[in-house]
Amino acid sequence: MRMADDIARIADRRKKVKACPICGKPSAERYRPFCSARCADVDLNRWLGGVYAIPGREDEEPSAGEDGEDGA
Ligand SMILES: [Zn+2]
Structure with missing residues (x-):
């Protein structure tokens, strides 16, 4: 039981x-959710450029209990 629990946690x-x-x-x-400062910068520039579109956000598989809004 414990072992299975550990595996699940990992x-x-x-x-x-x-x-x-x-x-x-x-x-x-x-740099979550990015891999590097560079990609975070790319994302920021998209926001600033006003052309940012969250690709397929609505289509993405619904992940309960995880909205990724706790960064920064
Ligand atoms: Zn990246």
Whole structure:
């Protein structure tokens, strides 16, 4: 039982590593949800440019209990 619990926890932790929305590489903890400052910058520029569109956000698989709004 315990062992299974640990495995589940590890799997859960891995699930939290999302791909960078800009280039698709695994995101770095420091720059979440991006993989680097560069990709974060690209994203910021999109926002500033007013052309930012969240691709397929509504179509994405619904992830309960995770909205990724707790960054920064
Ligand atoms: Zn990236």
